[in-house]
Amino acid sequence: MTPSAATAANDARTSFDVETVRRDFPILSERVHGKRLVYLDSANTSQKPQSVLDAMDDYYRHANANIHRATHLLSERATALYEGARAKAAAFINAPDPRTIVLTKGTTDGINLVAQSYGRSVLRDGDEILITWLEHHSNIVPWQLLCEQTGARLRVAAINDAGEVELEQYSALLSPRTKIVAIGHVSNALGTINPIGEMIERAHGAGAVVLVDGAQAVPHFAVDVQSLDCDFYAFSSHKMFGPTGVGVLYGRPSLLDAMPPYQGGGDMIASVTFERTEYNVVPYKFEAGTPNIAGVAGFGAAIDYLSSIDRRGALAHEDDVLAYATERVSEIPNATIFGNARHKAGVLSFVLEGVHPHDAGTILDSEGVAVRTGQHCAQPIMDRFGITATIRASLAIYNTRDEIDVLVRALERVRGVFA
């Protein structure tokens, strides 16, 4: 593999500078509808730095071959890139060993893997799965499917008006029947950061295994799966500046070893005869078929990129922009913000009275401002607050206060149209 992929990001920065970061993302100079792009939809998917684009391009130009199979040099390069990214992912979340890192298609794939492999082999009729009201559909529906298959029952911990999980009710729902607890680290719709350390501890006290959906956490702050003591942690590359179609499922080694395969195919086997198949070891047991190698190469570069920036500085910057956005949007007379948790990351969800979010989204787009409008794959949260949709501005390391000013001016235009 040519080494240029990650070098752009390798010069460690001592302090966070948003203008330097912005120059790393080519798409941020794009013009849309003749306006400067203001991208406030990173919770949906983030933009990619040059080093990630280069890593995928370099892979196809200099290393394209299948992994773990051939004896030729290109296959060696491809395998090194693929396994290198796995090792980087392990270090990124402080997992004890690269063996604990299953490379998936994304968070959804990881959650389904746990539901179908671990859940289906462990759950019995009458067992319970506990989630919270904040979950993304991808952390609801796989458990509903599992309940249909096993006779288990889905329980849901409520949230308060600020969008925080009601911890006492959460604890009250934990019992010896609770076999799996599945909780989001950060809510995609409201931005709430859950106190998952404490939630994991309480769940373990009841004897449950805990899966954390970390899709919205890893782009914002460092995650340490060993100090969290979670059993599974799933996240996606594309929300942390890497390509789509790649993700990670971290699993506690003892659990992964005992779990049956999720899908059958090539690479996940040790030997195959028509009478008997021996499965490969963890994590390969869970990686059937030729994976998204170029995407994994890009994912490795995204981890390098995040590792090269001052993440505390980046988080402080994001928090500043979020606080500024919250203040500016609150000043708009007919705006109501949903999600006022004490601990939040990167998300401002709101409605303008008398304006449907979809109409606002179209008008904002015409001003170059990209936001998401709708239910954000979290219909129960919308139902909880008695609304059908919100406007969601979501932030990443590259957003600025200036961009919030553009958003607020564009929201004034929305108000103008519907005045």
Place this chain on the structure above:
Amino acid sequence: MSDLSDLYQEVILDHNRRPRNFRALESATHRAEGYNPLCGDRLNLYVQVDGDVITDVAFQGTGCAISKASASLMTDAVKGHTVGEARELFERFHHVVTTPPDQPVEDLGKLSVLAGVREFPVRVKCASLAWHTLKAALAREQRASTE
């Protein structure tokens, strides 16, 4: 993108603010629920058919300005017409909002204000939700979806 004023014309803003026939119709002989899973918008449509004529039509629900105005304009447009005429109007309307913006389309009178959605592809479903729901109601299907 074309000018926003093509989309948010005064007629549309007016029908959004004061939707016509925005009520339940207990005597309805046909009804259906329309749903746009993209945005969560829901629309309940009530149609009163006597013989072959749509004598009354009304709707309720939540939605964006485009879907609400489209439903409102539709109720005005089909009231007093036969079921066959309403079905034919569905086809003509559908053709207008799905024809690429650089190609000419027929004039549908007031309904033509919705032709502006052609410049905004993601909004075509908003404009057509009420019409799909009408088609479903007349076919005695209970649900219509834009998907």
